[in-house]
Amino acid sequence: MSPLAFETPPRKRRFRSSDNRNLIALDNEVETHRTFILVHGLFQNSEVWCNQFNGQLGISARLIAPDLRGHGASAKPDSIHAYEDGRLWADDLHNLITATGAQNPVLVGWSFGARVIMDYLRHYGDASVAGLVFLGGYLLEDPANLGAELLNSFPKMLDENVELRGEGDAAFVNAMFAEPPKPPLLDALKSVCGNIPYIVRRNMVGRILDYEDVMAGLRKPVLLLHGEEDALMLPSMSQNVSTIIPHAELKLISGCGHALFIEDAERFDQHLQSFVAGLETGY
Structure with a gap:
């Protein structure tokens, strides 16, 4: 069985983008007042969250995980215009929330996924969400925060x-x-990348983005999770x-790198559960 397999296959939801593209999201359809929308990173897809769907978090909370435009089973337009406008990314997330009827979700963004959430927040604000979680979020353009491993591998990924x-x-x-992943997991994640x-x-x-004004204006609770040994997005x-974001809670996770929700799924899930337990709005 693939290390990215689901023990109970979630529902595959289809929804439309504002530029009339077909987009896909996974939904475990758990009936609860706690909903997490899990937004994957660059060149990945919704399957990377399988440990969350398969674990205790997937029993106690509704989990919705989209394939971002250009990724996974969602549409992969070849026009640059489909990717350079932040409003399109924002609309994708808004349309997902609308299509699934998610009420006061917690938005969870990994790496590039944090940017998609910031696009949403720029255009729709944070009034309709309960809280925000960014893990290894790519939120600042300063290259001093980027690891040598990213700077060395990325040009090849675009060759x-x-x-x-x-x-x-x-x-x-x-x-x-x-720590280096076992070959089955490495191969599975390489295959996900290879499908882009x-x-x-x-x-x-190509987008150069500045979200500092959006971050400074956030009012909902924010949790920042970052692996202490992240070699791609440095803890800085x-x-x-x-x-x-002065009210943000920052937690550096020992023994983990960039994919901390895969490396230590149980500990990551506990951080999410503790975060929502402390929220007042909507819970």
């Missing part, structure tokens, strides 16, 4: 040569973890974000 892209994908996936077409990769990464990323 036109498929073999070089494969090498870059492998280096990128390896660098997600504090070259033209989509090139068109997706979240540490610096915590100075922009």
Whole structure:
């Protein structure tokens, strides 16, 4: 069985984007007042959250995990215009919340997924969400917060040569973890990366973004989680974000790298459960 397999297959929901694309999300449809929308990182997909769906969190909370545009089973338009407008990313998340009827969800963004949530917050605000969780969130453009492993692997991941892209994908996936992943997991995550077409990769990464004004205006509770051994997004990323969002709670997770929700799923899930237990709005 694949290390990214679901013990109980979640419902696959289809919804439309504001530019008329077909998008996909997984939904465990648990009937509860606690809902997490789990937004994956760059060149990944919703399957990376399988440990959360399979574990205690998936029993006690409703989990919704989209495949972002250009990723997974969602539409992969080859036009740069489908990726350069932050309003489109914001609308995708808004339309997902509307289509699923999610009430006061907690938005959870991993790496690039944190940017998608910031696009949503810029255009829709935080009034309709209960809280925000960013793990290894790529929220600041300062390259001083980027690890050498990312800077070394990323050019290959964007190369036109498929073999070089494969090498870059492998280096990128390896660098997600504090300890090298076992071959089945490495191969599964490399395969997820490999399903992102070259033209989509090139068109997706061109935006230079500044979210500091959005972060400074947040009013809902914010939790920042970051692996102490993250070699892709250095812990300084979240540490610096915590100075922009003064009420944010910052937790550095020992023994984990960039994929802390895979490396130590139980501990990650406990942090999410503790976070929602402390929320007042909507719970």
